[in-house]
Amino acid sequence: MSRSHLVQIRDLSVAFDGVPVLHGIDLDVAPGEAVGLVGESGCGKSVTWLAALGLLPAKARVSGQVRLGAVDLVGAQRATLEGVRGAKVAMIFQDPSSALNPVIRAGRQITEALGIHRGLKGKAARREAVRLMELVGIPDPARRFDLYPHEFSGGQCQRLMIAMALAGEPDLLVADEPTTALDATIQAQILDLLATLREEMGMAVVFISHDLGAVAQVCERICVMYAGRIVESGPVGRVFDAPRHPYTRGLFDALPSLTGPRTRLSPIPGTVPDPRALPQGCAFAPRCARAVAVCSLQRPRLEPDADGRALACFDPVPADARTPAEAQHPAARASAAVRAVDEAAPPFMPGPHGAGPAGSGPDRGRWQEAAQ
Ligand SMILES: Nc1ncnc2c1ncn2[C@@H]1O[C@H](COP(=O)(O)OP(=O)(O)OP(=O)(O)O)[C@@H](O)[C@H]1O
Numbered sequence: 001m002s003r004s005h006l007v008q009i010r011d012l013s014v015a016f017d018g019v020p021v022l023h024g025i026d027l028d029v030a031p032g033e034a035v036g037l038v039g040e041s042g043c044g045k046s047v048t049w050l051a052a053l054g055l056l057p058a059k060a061r062v063s064g065q066v067r068l069g070a071v072d073l074v075g076a077q078r079a080t081l082e083g084v085r086g087a088k089v090a091m092i093f094q095d096p097s098s099a100l101n102p103v104i105r106a107g108r109q110i111t112e113a114l115g116i117h118r119g120l121k122g123k124a125a126r127r128e129a130v131r132l133m134e135l136v137g138i139p140d141p142a143r144r145f146d147l148y149p150h151e152f153s154g155g156q157c158q159r160l161m162i163a164m165a166l167a168g169e170p171d172l173l174v175a176d177e178p179t180t181a182l183d184a185t186i187q188a189q190i191l192d193l194l195a196t197l198r199e200e201m202g203m204a205v206v207f208i209s210h211d212l213g214a215v216a217q218v219c220e221r222i223c224v225m226y227a228g229r230i231v232e233s234g235p236v237g238r239v240f241d242a243p244r245h246p247y248t249r250g251l252f253d254a255l256p257s258l259t260g261p262r263t264r265l266s267p268i269p270g271t272v273p274d275p276r277a278l279p280q281g282c283a284f285a286p287r288c289a290r291a292v293a294v295c296s297l298q299r300p301r302l303e304p305d306a307d308g309r310a311l312a313c314f315d316p317v318p319a320d321a322r323t324p325a326e327a328q329h330p331a332a333r334a335s336a337a338v339r340a341v342d343e344a345a346p347p348f349m350p351g352p353h354g355a356g357p358a359g360s361g362p363d364r365g366r367w368q369e370a371a372q
């Protein structure tokens with residue numbers, strides 16, 4: 001395994017009751033890197049990471065490799081997986097209220113995690129739990145330590161989940177739709193928190209989301225999944241500037257523009273195929289306006305491109321193609337990207353140390369400029 005990778009996933013495949021739902025995922029996460037995973041519902045985003053961490057039910061058949069240092073997590077013993085979960089890789093889920101235990105006081109749930117992962121007990125554990133609650137922005141944490149989860153708001157419950165995830169000081173935090181259940185204001189705060197924590201703790205983040213704007217705020221690299229496969233991946237700046245897989249392009253074209261003249265939305269026609277009846281060639285072919293004869297016969301492989309992205313497509317969108325909105329109104333240039341920036345930029349909470357969102361690196365700057 002390359003030293004530059006924290007996690008290296010190779011040919012990860014999953015089947016439920018004999019039905020394949022994940023088809024050979026290759027994905028690397030470098031230390032400290034933030035990777036976004038996007039795609040429509042059912043495309044395999046959650047299953048990828050549940051399989052990687054051994055969290056799928058016994059009926060799931062998992063094959064491939066998930067290397068974390070010298071350890072392969074696929075088929076690993078329970079003790080090995082328990083040593084990794086929480087301590088090296090932590091996962092937070094979409095609905096915090098169902099992930100927190102309603103009959104155990106919030107602070108105690110964090111001290112339990114501290115006991116398991118760092119051996120902290122008693123006053124030391126309580127002190128550290130209060131510090132973590134403060135770190136994730138729970139007001140008056142010492143007093144609220146003894147409250148039950150239902151006495152916190154939805155956004156605060158998500159902060160508690162993040163505090164529990166941080167208890168093991170993980171190298172990688174997998175956040176699976178962590179803001180979907182929250183309103184836009186709280187969502188922006190949680191995204192800002194994730195970005196700030198990542199910067200302060202040097203932790204890698206895998207951010208699973210439907211929201212391209214949120215991915216732009218948190219991530220440097222994006223992987224687009226469709227029907228159990230990665231179909232496009234690359235630096236956020238490049239993919240947002242010029243999405244080249246017709247499916248990625250469709251996700252952008254389906255976004256409403258908040259700037260420029262009003263234009264008709266272009267939803268992707270049709271629906272995600274049933275895993276039991278996948279098309280023979282490219283799984284996107286029945287929905288793809290660019291499909292050519294070979295598309296329904298052969299499956300395109302994910303091939304690296306010269307510009308740092310990887311694409312699985314026989315006839316990708318040209319890099320300089322205009323969106324439908326741009327074609328109708330040149331002023332609406334990159335309107336989807338503008339919306340993503342507008343949504344991503346938190347209007348408040350600049351971060352305790354004045355740090356911008358994690359996506360404020362060169363790539364983000366580039367596509368922000370390009371979008372204007
Ligand atoms: N426990 C399970 N048993 C059977 N099939 C499952 C199970 N979990 C997931 N699947 C199937 O695996 C496929 C991928 O599901 P997954 O949950 O990874 O989708 P997702 O991309 O995370 O979608 P969403 O955005 O809705 O969370 C889907 O077809 C789903 O029905």
Ligand code: SF4
Nearest residue numbers: 282285288295313314
């Ligand atoms: S391989 Fe063909 S059908 Fe699939 S996305 Fe590319 S052009 Fe469309």
Ligand SMILES: [Mg+2]
Nearest residue numbers: 045046047176
């Ligand atoms: Mg999911």
